[in-house]
Amino acid sequence: MSELSVVSEQSILVEVNDTYHVITLNRPDKLNSFNEEMHRALFAALEAADGDETCRAILLTASGKGFCAGQDLGDRVKPSADAPPPDLTQTIGDFYNPLIRRLKSLSIPVVCAVNGVAAGAGANIAMACDIVIASEKAKFIQAFAKIGLVPDSGGTYFLPRLVGSARARGLALLGMPIGAQQAEDWGMIWKAASAETFLEEATTLTQQLSVGPTIGLGLIKQALIASEDNTLDEQLDLERDYQGEAGRTPDYLEGVTAFMDKRVPNYSGKR
Template sequence: MTEATVLGRREGGVLVLTLNRPARLNSFNEAMHTELAAALDAAAADRSVRAVLLTGAGRAFCAGQDLSERQMGEGAGPPDLGDTLERLYNPLVRRLRALDRPVVCAVNGVAAGAGANVALACDIVLAARSASFIQAFCKIGLVPDSGGTFFLPRLVGDVRARGLALLGESLPAEKAAEWGLIWKAVDDERLEEEAMTLATHLASQPTRALGMIKRALDASAGNGLDAQLDLERDLQREAGRTEDYREGVRAFMEKRPARFGGS
């Protein structure tokens, strides 16, 4: 029996997804894309899932594309890498950004190429101190993909984005946190615990409001001020009609912790 390339388990309201090709540093092949897409689609359809935690098995988070799938035989034409992006990587990034629940990424080791940018597509990224981020594309004659040219300049600024993309140097997790590329670097032995604690906390919060926050922040990259103010108005109107908002106000007035149900 072929072992699953993505492992899933539930911890209360948290769906934990683990990339599971450790012998290949969790590099992507088509099977992993298929299984991860199915898991994220199932999460989107299941309102009992209130947060997702994405991590990797073994000593890496994800080394990007499995280049063994890209070996070109003698006389073969060049591969259509744009087709690979259109069918696999771009839909994955869109799924992560569109999921109306928070996605935490725990980077347990190297995150290289598309693996780095899939991590950056998540909402909150924690990394082990021994982990690193590498925009490895230039080393094999390619362009950063999977949202890399979108996320990098917005997270770390143009100067640092160009250095990372053009040099392909390894960026240690602690410096990634200092630069604002990720949320936090934590001790290796505490990564799993801290990531689960964070995901569990998010799963206990007003889920629909968190999804609206994601929508607003994503839209701000392309909106002018007037359009963003209009979007905030519309989302706030929607949020104000949720049961979680009513519970939040009741809890505030009664001076007790809120018990959000995610609706």
């Protein structure tokens, strides 16, 4: 790995490498729960990665024992007993929804390395990533029902699509935690790995994706997202169009040439 720089935004760390960025949630004393500063810093880090032509993949992870405990409830507490409740509509509309939309709209692969508890919005942010590798010590919890709230950050969208309706209902209504291995077995994440190797595996995977055929990988992401709403006919037409677009990239020619020459391809990631 060739490290170019490490930038600290207090609540978010950004490590810029030759072909990928590592973004680390960095409020370990609060289990990396979100306040407004962390929301803004993470969104800015995603924007910076998307605007960097050399960045062809992102690794999202966290410092400390937990991945993300969701919203920092201390940041949304009532100042006094007779004060009005915090405006959660504004919190979701101004911060969580834009963050999830930004994650899902990225044209480059996003790998998520979950080191510990991912609760509430923390679990759903992980599910918004493309590939999730979790430590065997990680747990995923839809904690909202425990405090009288509704899953947000795409939880009611991602869960039934990943684990099915019955399991989604159980997880959301009961707020029960599930471990990394069960999350893998249910199809919620890509892989559960040992606490000693999960970050190394996620980093290796990110590096692999970051030197792949970037345009083609981005089109794969877009096609899979579109399939969630398309009919079969619409999806077949989309595949036709995307295949034509991918087939016009230099990386397609390089991939075919490398295959014929029996060598490792050297993808540029450019159109």
